[in-house]
Structure formats: structure tokens, C-alpha cells
Amino acid sequence: MAYAFQTRIELECADGFYPRSDLSTYQSDDFELRLGDLHYRDVREYAVGRNTSAGWQERRDATNDPLPVTRVWTDFLPQQEVERVVPARSDGVEFGMEALARAAVSGAEAVSAALDSLPELYAEWRRGQEGMMTGLAPRRLKTGQALLENVDTAGSRIRDGIDLLKRDTVAREAFGLMNTAMAMANRRREAVIQQKLPGDVDPPTWRPFQLAFVLLNLVGVTDRNSGEREIVDLLFFRPAAARAYLGLAAYAIVLRRLRGSGVLGAGISVIMRYTLRLLTPLVSSARSNSCGPMMTMAGRRLANGRWKLDSG
Numbered sequence: 001m002a003y004a005f006q007t008r009i010e011l012e013c014a015d016g017f018y019p020r021s022d023l024s025t026y027q028s029d030d031f032e033l034r035l036g037d038l039h040y041r042d043v044r045e046y047a048v049g050r051n052t053s054a055g056w057q058e059r060r061d062a063t064n065d066p067l068p069v070t071r072v073w074t075d076f077l078p079q080q081e082v083e084r085v086v087p088a089r090s091d092g093v094e095f096g097m098e099a100l101a102r103a104a105v106s107g108a109e110a111v112s113a114a115l116d117s118l119p120e121l122y123a124e125w126r127r128g129q130e131g132m133m134t135g136l137a138p139r140r141l142k143t144g145q146a147l148l149e150n151v152d153t154a155g156s157r158i159r160d161g162i163d164l165l166k167r168d169t170v171a172r173e174a175f176g177l178m179n180t181a182m183a184m185a186n187r188r189r190e191a192v193i194q195q196k197l198p199g200d201v202d203p204p205t206w207r208p209f210q211l212a213f214v215l216l217n218l219v220g221v222t223d224r225n226s227g228e229r230e231i232v233d234l235l236f237f238r239p240a241a242a243r244a245y246l247g248l249a250a251y252a253i254v255l256r257r258l259r260g261s262g263v264l265g266a267g268i269s270v271i272m273r274y275t276l277r278l279l280t281p282l283v284s285s286a287r288s289n290s291c292g293p294m295m296t297m298a299g300r301r302l303a304n305g306r307w308k309l310d311s312g
């Protein structure tokens with residue numbers, strides 16, 4: 001008996017291989033599988049492995065049109081290049097943390113000027129996505145329509161969060177303190193990376209999806225009777241998602257203290273759960289990059305008989 005490890009089978013065909021159509025998820029009752037079928041409907045698959053992965057060499061001509069795939073192989077350790085997502089920005093929305101903190105202090109009109117354009121921009125992006133649904137097969141069209149409904153819900157929640165900041169002075173103050181704390185944390189971190197003084201680094205900014213995540217959760221965090229408190233919102237953009245989570249956590253912590261003095265403002269505001277392998281570095285990061293500056297800065301604003309801020 002003999003064993004072969006990390007072997008590889010390679011095929012070549014001068015005329016090219018035909019792409020394999022995988023419709024196994026097209027009729028699935030699992031929405032996540034249908035979502036994958038929709039997202040990857042244009043991805044061509046030229047080989048599939050059994051107890052292994054497969055790879056192939058894609059080629060393009062001078063006009064960037066695809067050429068026939070002439071080589072395929074088995075691959076026990078496949079690699080895939082994932083291009084970096086560069087967020088689009090608009091002059092009509094304020095993403096600067098310190099600028100948003102100043103707007104919160106200035107009042108409802110300043111908040112409106114800083115954020116009111118965000119839902120409109122999101123709606124404009126939605127219209128572009130809807131236009132891409134032309135020509136979809138019926139099953140995929142149904143999945144796409146479900147996604148657009150989710151987009152509409154998210155857009156409405158973002159707008160509700162902005163409206164909350166404009167009418168609720170306590171929520172607005174908590175939002176301003178949170179932005180100040182997050183800005184302090186980001187300046188400290190970038191100062192170490194760039195070997196500069198915190199005041200010399202560029203003003204910290206939110207990515208659009210981070211700010212949108214914070215805004216769409218404001219009503220659920222602020223209003224104890226809101227139906228949105230039954231919703232679990234997840235972000236999978238590690239590590240960029242951490243900033244959105246920490247910002248929302250900072251808002252919840254400060255809001256609790258602003259609403260109640262003394263023991264009325266005490267209690268657990270946020271529970272963080274990480275996998276054991278990542279527990280120590282990420283919790284340490286959360287403490288130093290968000291909780292630390294927030295306690296230092298907000299402690300001065302919340303010192304009048306309110307319960308101290310703590311992390312453990």
C-alpha cells in the first residue's frame with residue numbers, strides 16, 4: 001500500500017474548457033443559498049474537486065474580453081485575491097467624527113445639515129441596484145426583490161435615527177460624546193502608527209457603512225419600547241466593523257448615564273463576546289481605543305452624581 005500527499009492533477013485543452021453551470025442553489029428553499037446564487041450568477045466555474053479544490057487560469061485579450069480557459073488543476077490549498085473595497089464619499093454628508101460632535105453640540109439644525117443627505121444617497125444607490133435586476137430569471141428576481149425590501153427597511157431606520165438626534169436632546173448629547181470619544185481613540189491609535197502627536201494626524205472619519213450602522217440602530221438602543229429591539233444587526237467587515245460596534249457601544253454607555261444619576265445610571269450596558277483565540281487582543285483594543293478615551297472625556301461631563309464608567 002502506498003500513499004501520496006499533496007498530489008496534483010492538471011489538464012490542458014488547447015480549444016478551452018466549457019464553464020460548469022451550478023444551479024444547485026437556484027431552487028433552494030434556503031434564502032442564504034439563493035442569495036449566493038444571485039450574487040455569483042456571473043462567476044464561471046471550469047472545474048470542481050472531490051475532497052479537494054480546483055483552480056484554473058483565466059486569460060483576457062487586449063480589450064479585456066475573456067479568452068478560453070485552457071488549463072485546470074486540483075488544488076489542496078486554493079488562493080483567491082479579494083480586491084479592497086474603497087467606500088464612496090459625498091460632500092453632502094459629514095463623516096468626520098469631530099465635526100459630527102460639534103454638530104451635536106450646535107443643535108438640531110447642524111445635525112440636519114450634516115446627515116440629512118445620507119438617506120437620499122442610500123436611496124440613489126438602491127435605484128442603481130434595482131436597475132441591475134433587469135433580465136434576471138424569475139427565481140433570482142424574487143430574491144433580488146427581497147433584498148430591495150431589506151434596503152428600504154434599512155434606509156427608513158437610518159432616517160429615523162437622524163430624526164431622533166434632531167428631536168431628542170439627550171440622544172444628541174450622547175451621540176456627540178460618542179463621536180468625541182471615538183475621535184480621541186482614533187487619533188491615539190494613528191499617532192502610534194504614524195509616529196506623530198495625536199493632534200498632528202488627519203481628522204478621524206467614519207466609513208459610510210459604519211456611520212449608517214450606528215444611525216440605523218439609534219432608535220432601537222434609545223427607545224425601550226421600540227420594536228427594533230428585537231432585531232439583531234450583524235456587520236461582517238472585520239476589522240472595520242469593530243469601529244461601528246464600539247461607537248454604538250459608547251453611545252449606549254453614555255446614554256445610560258445621561259438618563260439616570262447615581263445608581264439609576266449603573267448596570268451593564270454592553271456585553272462583548274469574541275472567540276477565545278481573539279479574546280485578549282480585541283477586548284484590550286476595545287478598552288484602550290474606545291472605553292479609555294470615553295471614560296476620560298465623558299467622565300468630566302458625567303461627573304455630577306452619575307455612576308462611574310467602568311470596563312471589565
